Amino acid sequence: MAGSELSIRQVEAFRALMASRTVTRAAHALGVSQPAVSRLLADFEASVGFALFERKHGRLWPTGQAHALHAEVERAFSGFDRVVQAAAQIREQRRGAICVAAAPEFAADFLPRVAAAFAHEHAGVDISLLTLGAAQALERVAAQRCDLAIVGETVSTCGVRLERLGQWPMxxxxxxxxxxxxxxxxxxxxxxxxxxxxxxxxxxxxxxxxxxxxxxxxxxxxxxxxxxxxxxxxxxxxxxxxxxxxxxxxxxxxxxxxxxxxxxxLEVAVMVARNERQETAPLADAFARHAAAALARLR
Structure with a gap:
């Protein structure tokens, strides 16, 4: 039955042939042999149930049906390319979102400065900053409603892991x-x-x-x-x-x-709070590093 044996490799061969119009160049683009391209094209035509190319003067000429199918293939591959691009952005921490809560003493000036430095290195990442009392900030982290919180020294809330970023005198x-x-x-x-x-x-x-x-x-x-x-x-x-x-x-x-x-x-500590059940997120780690570096500069 037409379409029952369709594979991504067949579609890639069809796409390469539409771009190059010769089996030789298509084989080179795909990194396979010419017979392999010919076999993939034949299997693809069998799968779709109609001829895609006519051979004239030693070249392959796409049929009208091939042009119509190619338009759909390109749309599909553009979506696939976006998936590949998104994966690269996530891997390189240039895509995603992070929500950070902070006690008021950190939220007015310090936190926006940390966020700005973070944003310069992570273009494309959406950042949400919340100003909350320490208890409220920890509750948000425990409920996984924000990724981390920056607070002064405090008693940990159930479900929250506290990490000391540094300690400085008042x-x-x-x-x-x-x-x-x-x-x-x-x-x-x-x-x-x-x-x-x-x-x-x-x-x-x-x-x-x-x-x-x-x-x-x-x-x-x-x-x-x-x-x-x-x-x-x-x-x-x-x-x-x-x-x-x-x-x-x-x-x-x-x-x-x-x-x-x-x-x-009179020493005071600055803490970063994370959800103790949630796996550490690379973006949250990066933001915490920026916060620690900014605090170190206060000395």
């Missing part, structure tokens, strides 16, 4: 024009009796900062607090007090407030 920030802005570095004693802008009660940052000052025996005047580091910077800029913030936020806060080294050092 920075002191002071309003410009404040007497402490003239100091090369700040220490806990400098904060005695000073108005202090705190993170919200119960947040990991607040707990660690309060513990540090308690251990140093320093009393601050805490009256204003905020959930996120960017809000803390704005409050300090407005003259509401001094503060300690993470180094990622501090790296871009220098145009608004005076940023100072602080002693004793």
């Amino acid at each position: 920075r002191g920030i002071v309003p410009r024009g404040h007497p402490l802005a003239r100091k090369r570095a700040l220490n806990a004693a400098h904060c005695e009796g000073e108005a202090f802008v705190s993170f919200a009660t119960g947040t990991p940052e607040r707990v660690r900062i309060d513990r540090l000052f308690a251990e140093c025996g320093v009393t601050r005047r805490t009256g204003v607090e905020a959930d996120y580091a960017q809000a803390v910077v704005t409050l300090v800029e407005a003259g509401m007090g001094i503060a300690l913030i993470d180094p990622v936020t501090a790296a871009v806060a220098g145009a608004r407030v005076a940023v100072k080294r602080f002693e004793p050092a």
